[in-house]
Amino acid sequence: MAHVHVTRGVREHLEAVELGLGPIYIGMEGICALPLVLPPMLDLGVVVPHVGGSPTPRSQVTSLRCRRYEGFMLGEGEFDKRVSEDGIEVWVTMMGPYLNMNTAFIDRMAGIVAIIDPFDASEWSSALSAEGLEPTHILYTHTHRDHAAGYPGMLSLYPDLEVWGHVDARVPDLLSHMVFSEVAFTNEWAQPAGESIEWSVGGIRLTVTHTPGHAPGHVTLHGHGVFHAGDLLFTNGMGRVDLPGSDPMDQWDSIRTGREILRSLPGSWRMIPGHRYDWIDGSTPDWVSIADALKHNYALNSPGLG
Numbered sequence: 001m002a003h004v005h006v007t008r009g010v011r012e013h014l015e016a017v018e019l020g021l022g023p024i025y026i027g028m029e030g031i032c033a034l035p036l037v038l039p040p041m042l043d044l045g046v047v048v049p050h051v052g053g054s055p056t057p058r059s060q061v062t063s064l065r066c067r068r069y070e071g072f073m074l075g076e077g078e079f080d081k082r083v084s085e086d087g088i089e090v091w092v093t094m095m096g097p098y099l100n101m102n103t104a105f106i107d108r109m110a111g112i113v114a115i116i117d118p119f120d121a122s123e124w125s126s127a128l129s130a131e132g133l134e135p136t137h138i139l140y141t142h143t144h145r146d147h148a149a150g151y152p153g154m155l156s157l158y159p160d161l162e163v164w165g166h167v168d169a170r171v172p173d174l175l176s177h178m179v180f181s182e183v184a185f186t187n188e189w190a191q192p193a194g195e196s197i198e199w200s201v202g203g204i205r206l207t208v209t210h211t212p213g214h215a216p217g218h219v220t221l222h223g224h225g226v227f228h229a230g231d232l233l234f235t236n237g238m239g240r241v242d243l244p245g246s247d248p249m250d251q252w253d254s255i256r257t258g259r260e261i262l263r264s265l266p267g268s269w270r271m272i273p274g275h276r277y278d279w280i281d282g283s284t285p286d287w288v289s290i291a292d293a294l295k296h297n298y299a300l301n302s303p304g305l306g
């Protein structure tokens with residue numbers, strides 16, 4: 001009998017996996033106490049790599065694949081690496097106890113590595129240096145402590161980094177010690193809420209959209225096959241608006257802006273959230289397609305959006 005407890009993070013998954021004969025039970029820890037009995041090939045998009053026959057050694061159980069998205073549920077520090085049609089590499093990883101999603105855009109020929117919200121400096125450093133790369137730019141969606149957790153380490157390893165963020169993300173001192181981290185931007189975006197600007201370096205071309213509400217100065221970034229939502233959107237929901245500096249009305253305006261952008265992009269692009277939280281089926285994919293986000297995300301489908 002195989003028991004697969006769906007928790008938040010593949011490491012926890014693997015800790016909980018006991019493979020053998022019989023049906024698969026999937027329980028959602030903290031969400032649902034009663035396990036669901038599910039067939040080996042799930043309509044929900046989850047494939048358990050081995051069911052029946054001889055037990056598979058844990059070392060060979062590498063992932064619970066989310067077939068719909070052709071992606072892994074990444075383990076902490078594990079990287080999904082792809083090359084977009086224009087030759088720009090896109091690396092995506094999940095790091096830290098808050099399941100922060102990081103995306104990097106890499107122009108290898110130009111030696112440019114731009115990372116969104118790097119959580120763990122040493123993990124990024126070792127992954128990049130293994131391929132002869134170094135980070136050159138950090139792009140901040142916002143400056144909540146979890147998103148800026150890697151800032152001191154990155155700057156100490158790479159003092160010449162360009163650090164980009166929206167000017168409004170420089171928060172007052174009153175708030176800075178509670179939920180924000182002090183980040184010294186070397187360069188700032190300053191467009192009004194709801195507006196986008198193009199950001200480019202080497203062959204990397206990103207659209208940066210000011211989407212405040214969850215946090216002041218929040219931005220989303222899209223290009224090269226991904227929409228990195230930060231905490232504007234998670235796969236099935238949106239960022240909370242009850243924190244210091246949050247503004248619920250701004251957030252709904254930003255959700256509307258985000259929906260417009262998502263509708264204008266190819267549905268097959270990946271929508272990468274700021275955190276890997278639950279999808280509508282109880283699984284926790286690292287990303288969903290833009291088409292699925294538009295169809296199922298509750299914030300994007302709120303009747304109040306009009």
Ligand SMILES: [Fe+2]
Nearest residue numbers: 144214215231
């Ligand atoms: Fe946040």
